[in-house]
Amino acid sequence: MEQILRPIYQERASHPDTLGVILVSKRDDAMNVTDTFDYVLLIIVKEGEQPIFTKHYMYGNSKMVMHIVTEKRLRKWLFIGSNRRLVDWIFFGKALFDRNEFLYKLRSELQEFPFYGRKIKTGIQYSKLIRRYLEGKEFFERGDYLDAYNHVVDSLHHLGRLAVIDSGLYPEVTVWSQVKKIDPAIYKLYEELVMSNESLEKRLELLFLASEFLINSRTHDGAQHILEVMLTQEIWTIQDLHSHDELSYYSTDLEVFMEHLIDKDYIIVEPVIAKNESVFHRQYRIDKAFVESEYGL
Template structure:
């Protein structure tokens, strides 16, 4: 990394509580326009703020190099790893070159994310399983309607979630190039992806084959993938309303998919339901509540 980038150290530390910076240069002769916006270098300035909610970006030039500088809070990176968001930015942080680091904070944060601890893995696995269920159901619906092109697309997304779960099981943070990460592992998801893409069977037959494998995955892995949710359900004697579950901090990253996941767990007898009387403007109703 060019020494000229050390020149913004003091400025960033004072103005944004920065603890360090990581630079990621795009490989090859072309730029990744979707991420770097035609800049050959992305500089991530890591800040000590809990999380940065507003987008802070600067476009700069140093000598002959034009670069984009983006400010990120430490908690942003942790949240993105758990939620599977901003995978390109996470990749840049994990694989970029540390330009400067105050007290080794950036190195410790990178080790924490690379280590992918149990709590982080469980939450990310639930997120990917929820995405798996959603796209799997979509694919089945499209296939039943003989809409095989849309079914193919949904199946492909389902396999990506499957692949990320396999990476998580290996203690690997899933990145944007999930198939490159899986290639050397020769996993079930990669074999299904290869079958879906290159088999001589008809498109309908390929989709049916993958959907059968996905159905087996749902039956065999649901309890494991939903362990953090099941533990929350067992954390008190009283049954939970769906709104109470959605409000839990550890469920924030799956709140949109949580109703679907809960109903699937009930269907598979991993979660039980009961009812309680409630009063509202429609009169007496019985609210469904959940326990495990």
């Protein structure tokens, strides 16, 4: 198949913006990794008119997909963990073109999983965990148990991914097989939720209690990245935070995360008078004394 696809990817490889080309073949033990396609051609470019450009091809009975992805979008996916197949493609795909060892360095980066990378990934997963937990608890308190169940499952996935990241590994598509080895306690919670003979209400009640404890125990690690960013200036508006290159990865979970850190005394709200003197802008700063005692920053 490489011979058949060569004219397609060689045209792209000749462009100076192309950083690497990877060919991924469908495996019998992981058919969904390629989104049901027989082959995936992943082309990574420095810049592009669109962050993602996709084309579908067929050859005989085989179907193929080509994704052209900018480096910025690739890194966003890797930070957020929203495209777990991508990690499999990078690790197990065949490198057909590698400009200046871009793919080699990227694989090494993922394998070594530098400490800074762990901090931002931990923060992003932790912020998602908080949102899913709070929304699930709201559904539970209203008696909407099936909606609450969906949110609890998601929150456990984020807990599982946090455990994997904390161990120095990268969460794979089969994250629960990793969690079973790395953190059996979280895996046991997942089993109890989906397999217990207790009523759904009782299972959820127990899971919310356990989740609350786990969320609180992980605040120290989950908050480290955002606190280090916020220490770079004295005062922040919410727009400042959303506009920051790294904090933009938190997306819609950022404000829920901020409120959580305010509740936990990591961040202080500073009221600033608006045009109407009875209304105040909310601005934010780190409680430096508290953070220094927690982290020694």
